[in-house]
Amino acid sequence: MTLPTTEAVDIAIVGGGLVGASLACALMPLIERHGLSVAVIEASPILDLAAAPWQPSFDARASAISLGTALHFTEMGVWPTIAEQATAIRRIHVSERGHFGATRLDAQELGVEALGHVVPNAWLGRVLHQHLTGLPLAWHCPDRVETIEPTAKGYHLGLASGTNLQARLTVLADGGRSGLKERLGIASDVRSYDQVALIASVEVSRFHQGVAWERFTREGPIALLPLQGQTMELVWTHVAGDERRRLSLSQGDFLAELQTAFGDRAGRFRRVGSRHAYPLSLVTARETTRPGLAVMGNAAHSLHPVAGQGFNLALRGVMDLVTSLEAGLAHGRSVGDTEVLEAFEVRRAGDRHSVTRFSDGLIRLFGIDSRLLGHARAAGLVGLNLAGPLRRALARRAMGLER
Ligand SMILES: Cc1cc2nc3c(=O)[nH]c(=O)nc-3n(C[C@H](O)[C@H](O)[C@H](O)COP(=O)(O)OP(=O)(O)OC[C@H]3O[C@@H](n4cnc5c(N)ncnc54)[C@H](O)[C@@H]3O)c2cc1C
Structure with a gap:
């Protein structure tokens, strides 16, 4: 009987989703400069990228990515390809149904070409995975991390295929739904x-014309993000349970209800792709680092999508981790070193806290149906439209240039 062998790696990334794949791409300079060995384990099978033509599926989810995120993708060398399917946001229009007042953030007025971009997730994934296939790292896909155990030198990972990995640094980028975090005793605060x-x-x-709309209604916010051609990505927030009826409406009835809820400002809604439902909660992991371990992306924080900040925040985390590892390596420290990871956690905590508060605050501010509050909020929106410095601060956050 042959005993299973264990492969030693410097960094194991559990999950090759948006965050894990971005981290693998961002680690390239460290792989080159320090000869690091990196393994990515992704459970879902990825298509044969070279062979499969990209089909811009009509029902695909899309993400609003900030200018800051685009800059990070430029550093990784993937932005020119991502940009092929990216739509620039030239203006953001925020308003509240039934109340006077709106605020507009305008790229031209702020002296930038775009406030951000909207990119289909399928395209982002495809570009990142295509880029990864050309990098010197071990890509375990499809495979699944089933066991995770702390050891004296980091973490031992047992994969479904029978492969065993011993990693100095393990990055949990599994989206937070695999149960691995819980198995390590890392609790999360969850508020539905x-x-x-x-x-x-x-x-x-x-x-x-590159306008992104955010309209707060009594039922919840409706966001419309510009995509290529005359298509827009709809994110329509419902009180849990109410979405079921709308998911099963005929195309015509759905479009009519959307038109009533949103109004005519974006034009007439003519067609809708398949509809998907995502339950929303605020999830914050109580620990995001331990010696030899970092928890990132949705596994660390899952936000309300109202402000389109989740992935943008996670990517700043990715870049901060790379910077912290680089600084540690320059001082002869291991990638799993406690102090290196503590320094990383210190860099991250403020950004995570303020973005979480910002997204959660928007929901709380617009979440209560009170007439009085409504007027106060409308006044706030009008005021925001007039108050240049405040609006510029909001814009800088929307663009991902503010922490
Ligand atoms: C409706 C909605 C709209 C959003 N819009 C925006 C937006 O406009 N802008 C923005 O910045 N953010 C947005 N977000 C947030 C953004 O989608 C998330 O931040 C992002 O998807 C997190 O990526 P992730 O890689 O951490 O997790 P995931 O995308 O969940 O990826 C995790 C990966 O890990 C793999 N995996 C899981 N378990 C294992 C295992 N045991 N072994 C191996 N692999 C495993 C999975 O197969 C998966 O590929 C939105 C979120 C929602 C719900």
């Missing part, structure tokens, strides 16, 4: 919003 985001692509009767 009792809301569900209904996502779909919609076709509008007139060109969106």
